[in-house]
Amino acid sequence: MYLKTLTLENFRCYEQTRIELPRGLVVVLGPNASGKTTLLEAVYLLATTTSPRSGPARAMVRHGQSWGRVTGVFERDGREVTISVTLGDPSGSRSGSKTVEVDGREVDSLREAIGRVQASLFWVGSLEVVKGSPSERRRFMNEAIGQTSARYLDDLARYRRALRQRNELLRSIRARGGSGSILAPWTRALVDAGVPIIEDRASFVRALAAEAAPMHLRLGAGAEELSVQYDPSVAAGSDLDAEDEFYQRLEETHEREVERGSTQVGPHRDDVILTVDGVDVRRFGSQGQQRTAALALTLAQASVARVRTETEPILLLDDCLSELDPARGAAMLDLSEDREQMIVTSACCPEHLAERLADAHVIDTGGELASCRPCRIPDIEGRNTESHHGP
Numbered sequence: 001m002y003l004k005t006l007t008l009e010n011f012r013c014y015e016q017t018r019i020e021l022p023r024g025l026v027v028v029l030g031p032n033a034s035g036k037t038t039l040l041e042a043v044y045l046l047a048t049t050t051s052p053r054s055g056p057a058r059a060m061v062r063h064g065q066s067w068g069r070v071t072g073v074f075e076r077d078g079r080e081v082t083i084s085v086t087l088g089d090p091s092g093s094r095s096g097s098k099t100v101e102v103d104g105r106e107v108d109s110l111r112e113a114i115g116r117v118q119a120s121l122f123w124v125g126s127l128e129v130v131k132g133s134p135s136e137r138r139r140f141m142n143e144a145i146g147q148t149s150a151r152y153l154d155d156l157a158r159y160r161r162a163l164r165q166r167n168e169l170l171r172s173i174r175a176r177g178g179s180g181s182i183l184a185p186w187t188r189a190l191v192d193a194g195v196p197i198i199e200d201r202a203s204f205v206r207a208l209a210a211e212a213a214p215m216h217l218r219l220g221a222g223a224e225e226l227s228v229q230y231d232p233s234v235a236a237g238s239d240l241d242a243e244d245e246f247y248q249r250l251e252e253t254h255e256r257e258v259e260r261g262s263t264q265v266g267p268h269r270d271d272v273i274l275t276v277d278g279v280d281v282r283r284f285g286s287q288g289q290q291r292t293a294a295l296a297l298t299l300a301q302a303s304v305a306r307v308r309t310e311t312e313p314i315l316l317l318d319d320c321l322s323e324l325d326p327a328r329g330a331a332m333l334d335l336s337e338d339r340e341q342m343i344v345t346s347a348c349c350p351e352h353l354a355e356r357l358a359d360a361h362v363i364d365t366g367g368e369l370a371s372c373r374p375c376r377i378p379d380i381e382g383r384n385t386e387s388h389h390g391p
């Protein structure tokens with residue numbers, strides 16, 4: 001699938017901008033703070049209905065305005081899909097709201113819109129998947145699986161609700177005493193929602209690992225081998241299935257959970273083990289190793305989504321070129337050859353990649369995007385690439 005047109009209205013630094021994009025490699029070039037990451041953020045918002053950046057939805061609305069909107073026309077299997085996300089309410093009555101329309105029809109729940117469009121994003125926050133706390137890796141799993149399975153999102157919502165209620169009860173038992181039996185309905189709800197989450201994560205990480213290792217090699221990390229392994233809080237043992245195991249572990253940890261006022265085991269304590277040549281890259285990887293591992297995970301996730309949805313996700317790669325060495329940078333750009341669309345941002349055109357970039361479609365955020373200005377990147381042989389966008 002690919003994005004054909006992107007329209008931004010009052011979206012962060014953009015006032016009114018319409019951009020046409022072709023298939024293949026698209027390079028967004030422009031100085032710092034010119035709106036490159038914002039473009040990728042807009043595409044990601046259309047795919048997932050949320051921003052990768054933290055903060056409330058209204059933070060995406062252009063300062064001084066009461067509403068903003070992003071609209072994308074995508075082509076998927078020869079058919080057009082139009083998605084638009086409106087932040088705030090242009091009529092002024094429901095400020096702070098977020099509405100999503102698919103082909104002009106407002107969807108009842110955001111969940112309905114998720115997964116219509118597949119996109120995989122690599123940006124500075126993706127590094128946290130490798131070097132951040134386990135919660136970052138859980139978030140990565142949740143977003144990746146959620147993009148291809150609405151049922152997973154439902155299980156996750158049920159699990160979070162059960163966990164919250166159960167923890168409240170544990171705190172009340174700690175404060176006022178009481179029998180553990182009042183927990184039973186919430187324990188059951190926790191296990192019922194938790195077991196499919198554990199199974200989905202196990203199968204996702206297996207698929208991810210198979211894609212990530214060759215991707216990591218391809219990115220030019222030489223003979224270094226990336227291994228990705230699910231590290232569940234409740235693992236199905238040899239003679240117990242996940243459900244029995246979950247009940248048993250909750251029972252074993254009951255004293256501690258009352259003492260601490262929180263559930264001690266379950267998918268909310270899962271992690272993913274990442275090693276490069278057997279060394280824990282989460283804690284001991286060099287910056288470059290962590291970056292390459294994070295990039296390999298993003299690309300592997302896109303491959304898993306491609307297999308599961310039979311659709312090629314759009315790859316959104318923010319600011320990768322500047323930090324990768326020449327071989328890794330070239331390997332990354334070469335990936336676009338077998339992808340339907342890959343949108344890459346860069347603050348400058350690295351000289352060693354100029355020839356490779358000369359064939360790409362360029363969007364220049366440094367100029368007035370809205371004024372339909374042709375943009376140029378000189379390459380080492382003096383050729384120019386031109387592209388027109390606007391109005």
Ligand SMILES: Nc1ncnc2c1ncn2[C@@H]1O[C@H](COP(=O)(O)OP(=O)(O)OP(=O)(O)O)[C@@H](O)[C@H]1O
Nearest residue numbers: 012013032033034035036037038059060061062063
């Ligand atoms: N709600 C908003 N209203 C107006 N401007 C905003 C809003 N949110 C962010 N901005 C501004 O948008 C500009 C573009 O940000 P963006 O992160 O897209 O830049 P960038 O081109 O990716 O920069 P860099 O090369 O430094 O990564 C910034 O100057 C930022 O302050």
Ligand SMILES: [Mg+2]
Nearest residue numbers: 036037038319
């Ligand atoms: Mg940026």
